[in-house]
Amino acid sequence: MNADPIDVRRFVGAEISEHLDALATLRIAIFRAFPYLYDGDRAYEETYLRRYVRTPGSVALMAFASDGRVVGASTGAPLVAEPAETRVPFEAAGEALDDIFFCGESLVEPAYRGRGIYRRFLQGREAFARESGFTVCTFCAVDRPLDHPARPYDYESLDAIWEAFGYRKRPNLVARYAWKDCGDTHQSEKPMTFWTKTLGPR
Numbered sequence: 001m002n003a004d005p006i007d008v009r010r011f012v013g014a015e016i017s018e019h020l021d022a023l024a025t026l027r028i029a030i031f032r033a034f035p036y037l038y039d040g041d042r043a044y045e046e047t048y049l050r051r052y053v054r055t056p057g058s059v060a061l062m063a064f065a066s067d068g069r070v071v072g073a074s075t076g077a078p079l080v081a082e083p084a085e086t087r088v089p090f091e092a093a094g095e096a097l098d099d100i101f102f103c104g105e106s107l108v109e110p111a112y113r114g115r116g117i118y119r120r121f122l123q124g125r126e127a128f129a130r131e132s133g134f135t136v137c138t139f140c141a142v143d144r145p146l147d148h149p150a151r152p153y154d155y156e157s158l159d160a161i162w163e164a165f166g167y168r169k170r171p172n173l174v175a176r177y178a179w180k181d182c183g184d185t186h187q188s189e190k191p192m193t194f195w196t197k198t199l200g201p202r
């Protein structure tokens with residue numbers, strides 16, 4: 001494990017602009033692994049990430065090593081500002097979208113894992129959501145079959161961590177997102193199940 005001290009800083013809306021490259025680099029490198037298996041490309045990343053810059057209520061928490069290099073990142077935005085495929089499951093379930101803050105990716109470089117950066121991300125996004133007047137945080141995770149050929153034999157899902165942080169899996173809230181898996185030639189749709197947490201007072 002790397003013992004370098006890590007500085008986690010918050011960037012809001014247009015301030016995220018200067019970190020789009022770093023975010024894209026982390027997403028493409030880290031989401032290649034199971035369960036995401038994302039065969040990312042920079043053109044798509046530019047469009048996908050640019051919406052955070054355009055959304056005034058969005059946030060990026062960036063983790064910097066002591067030499068200034070970005071070694072982790074975590075994002076979020078009001079659910080109402082998310083694309084239709086993210087909003088529709090909540091609309092169909094009759095949820096109050098205005099109350100909900102959508103947490104996007106959390107990424108930590110392998111050499112910096114296991115030293116609490118993700119904990120800081122989860123807590124930091126919840127604090128931002130509360131300050132912005134939201135009462136619920138949500139995120140979604142891809143569902144892969146247990147016998148998926150790319151599943152590493154020692155893979156452990158993050159479900160227990162999310163439960164420990166107060167999130168509840170919501171099997172009635174499922175979105176379908178398309179991307180190209182590593183090794184495939186075409187995009188395919190993947191189900192992603194949401195988790196939610198009601199934010200208590202600080």
Ligand SMILES: CC(C)(COP(=O)(O)OP(=O)(O)OC[C@H]1O[C@@H](n2cnc3c(N)ncnc32)[C@H](O)[C@@H]1OP(=O)(O)O)[C@@H](O)C(=O)NCCC(=O)NCCS
Binds near residue numbers: 106108117
């Ligand atoms: C998931 C991820 C962000 C965790 O980052 P991290 O900085 O190593 O996590 P932390 O050190 O803050 O750990 C937070 C808690 O989760 C636990 N944990 C972290 N990763 C874990 C894993 N892969 N399996 C089991 N437990 C894990 C830690 O033990 C810790 O619990 P504790 O506070 O009770 O000790 C990182 O492994 C990663 O980037 N993974 C790939 C991308 C991903 O899956 N992101 C999440 C969904 S978008």
